[in-house]
Structures are given as structure tokens and as C-alpha cells.
Amino acid sequence: MSASTIGRGVARPMVSVVIPTHNRRGFLATTIRSVLWQRDVEFEAIVVDDGSTDGSAQMLAGIGDRRVRIVRNEPAKGVSAARNRGLDEARGEWVAFLDDDDVWAPDKLVRQLTAAAEAGATWAYAGTVKIDSASRIVGGTPPPPPRAVMNRLPRWSIVPGGCSGVIAARAAVVSVGGFDDRFVNLADWDLWSRLASTGAPGCAGRPLVGYRLHIQQASLDVDLILREAALLETKIGTTLDRGALQHYLAHKCLLAGNRGRAVEHFLRAAAAGEVQSVTAAVWSLVRERIGSGSTPRSRRSDHGAAWRSEAASWLAGLGRAADPAR
Numbered sequence: 001m002s003a004s005t006i007g008r009g010v011a012r013p014m015v016s017v018v019i020p021t022h023n024r025r026g027f028l029a030t031t032i033r034s035v036l037w038q039r040d041v042e043f044e045a046i047v048v049d050d051g052s053t054d055g056s057a058q059m060l061a062g063i064g065d066r067r068v069r070i071v072r073n074e075p076a077k078g079v080s081a082a083r084n085r086g087l088d089e090a091r092g093e094w095v096a097f098l099d100d101d102d103v104w105a106p107d108k109l110v111r112q113l114t115a116a117a118e119a120g121a122t123w124a125y126a127g128t129v130k131i132d133s134a135s136r137i138v139g140g141t142p143p144p145p146p147r148a149v150m151n152r153l154p155r156w157s158i159v160p161g162g163c164s165g166v167i168a169a170r171a172a173v174v175s176v177g178g179f180d181d182r183f184v185n186l187a188d189w190d191l192w193s194r195l196a197s198t199g200a201p202g203c204a205g206r207p208l209v210g211y212r213l214h215i216q217q218a219s220l221d222v223d224l225i226l227r228e229a230a231l232l233e234t235k236i237g238t239t240l241d242r243g244a245l246q247h248y249l250a251h252k253c254l255l256a257g258n259r260g261r262a263v264e265h266f267l268r269a270a271a272a273g274e275v276q277s278v279t280a281a282v283w284s285l286v287r288e289r290i291g292s293g294s295t296p297r298s299r300r301s302d303h304g305a306a307w308r309s310e311a312a313s314w315l316a317g318l319g320r321a322a323d324p325a326r
Helices: 025-036 056-061 079-089 108-119 146-152 170-175 187-198 222-236 242-255 259-271 275-290 305-320
Strands: 015-021 043-050 068-073 094-097 123-131 137-139 166-169 202-212
Touching: 015 025, 015 079, 015 108, 025 043, 025 056, 025 305, 043 056, 043 079, 056 068, 068 079, 079 094, 079 170, 079 187, 094 108, 094 170, 108 123, 108 166, 108 202, 123 187, 123 305, 137 305, 166 170, 166 187, 170 187, 187 222, 202 305, 222 242, 242 259, 259 275
Parallel strands: 015 043, 015 094, 043 068, 123 202
Antiparallel strands: 094 166, 123 137, 123 166
């Protein structure tokens, strides 16, 4: 894609990638590596160091790539404020947000730009696989179609990948007010609900995002999520899908190792109408508990297996790529 040049020979990017970070040095280098291997698109990466104290600043200083710019908040102002700082710094026509523990396929940006153009949309999402701290795939299915996304917003967000899964026209994000810094966990859902006022999104349906699940995630704070859900209901003036919310909270409790509270949220989800999905989740846990050999999973029933295998290929390549800071 073409690019014009401003100041010091730096190309004007088509996409500005905003990476807010706070004390995630262990994942951050891999995250940045997954941006630098994007192909067929001019981009800049804006890393907003939100008051890190773990040596992230020193690691970032060692990146010798002119496409990467680093700004710092001191003291830390929170992830939504950091994203807005990056949005203010962005020079691209499009902006993509990437959490500091997630990763992208090398064709993520160009596929989303194509999807947005084909749909005449101001924003587009991508397919997402779930990965663990060692970048092993632990889940993921093909993304829902845009019509389903629009039908569920604003009562529930089924946009996969959180902030890491969406690209949007910068002007559109600015026009709807950017991120609301009162939110941490549900900031993306809030923004997608407002972006939906600009029209339906496009969808790049391949597995292009690796959404990392690990014990250090802020989203494991279940009580904070519930407070934010109440705030979101007040803000948008509607009742959220409580069954889906309780099911989501149950999985967060499982990830945090709190099985007792997970059961509590599963029961609440079932009472709110999520019986089928809760049954499937509980049966999966039972299989895990008693051993997969006793209840083998038919390959034919795993409709996402072949789809996820595409991500396995690029994740392996990312693991072999050189670190951006030497």
C-alpha cells in the first residue's frame, strides 16, 4: 500500500498500532515482534509505557526500528488512558490496538483492511485463537458474522480478541469519543457499542489473533468486571445479557483457579438461560477431570480444529522470529 513521507524520511503510515503496556516485559517483546512482521501495509507502532517498573523501558529503548515510537505515562494512568494517549499520537488513517500480551499473524492488518474496504465499514474484527503463556493454542472457533455481532451489541459483545482483534478508522474512533477511562476490562465492549453507530463491521474470518490467557490478566478480577458491567448498563441505558456475563465470569474464575466461585457463576448463568452452553462447559470440565481417554472427542465434532491449525503455523513462525530488542 502506498505511503507519503513526512519529516526525517519517515513514511506516513496507513495503520497506527497502539500497544499500551504496564509491567509485561516477559510478553511485550513477542507482542512487538508480531507487529514488526506485518506485511503489505505501511504502519507505525506506538508503545505507550504506562509507568512500568519491571525493566520494560530499558528493553524498549533497545528497539532499533524506526517504525516503533515509545511514549511514557508517569505515573501510570490506566490502560484506557494509555490507549487514548496512543490514539492522540497516531498518524495513520487506521488505528489498531494490541494488548501487550497478545500476538498477531503476519497478514492480520492487511486482511482486516481488505475486509473493511469490501464491507464499506469503518471497523473490522478478525478471527481469534486462545493461547496460553507458552503460546500453545488452547481454544478458539471461527468468528461470528457481522450481523450476529450487531444483533448482540450493546447487550453483549461477541467481538473476538478484545481490543487486539479490531482495526478501525481513526476518525471514527475519535468521533465516538475514544476509550472511556472509567473502564478497564469492558473498555473494548463499550467502544464497540459506540462504533456500531457508524455501521456494521467487516470481518476477516481467518485465525489472525492470538489472545493470551494467563494468571496475570486484569480481567481475572471478577468483582471489578461486575462493577464495570453495572456502570455500562447505566451508561448505555439497557440491561446486559446476564446469562452470557455469568458464563464469562465462570471461565475467568476457572482461569484464576477458583473452581468454587466458577460453579456459582455457572449456576447463575444457567438460571439466566445459558443452559446449553453451561452444560457443554461443565461436561468439558468433567472430561478433563476423569481423563480424555474415557470420553474421546470426535474430530468431526470439533469444527474449529482445521481452522485453528492455520494459527498453529504462524505461531510457530513467530517463535522463531528475532527479538526486536537486541
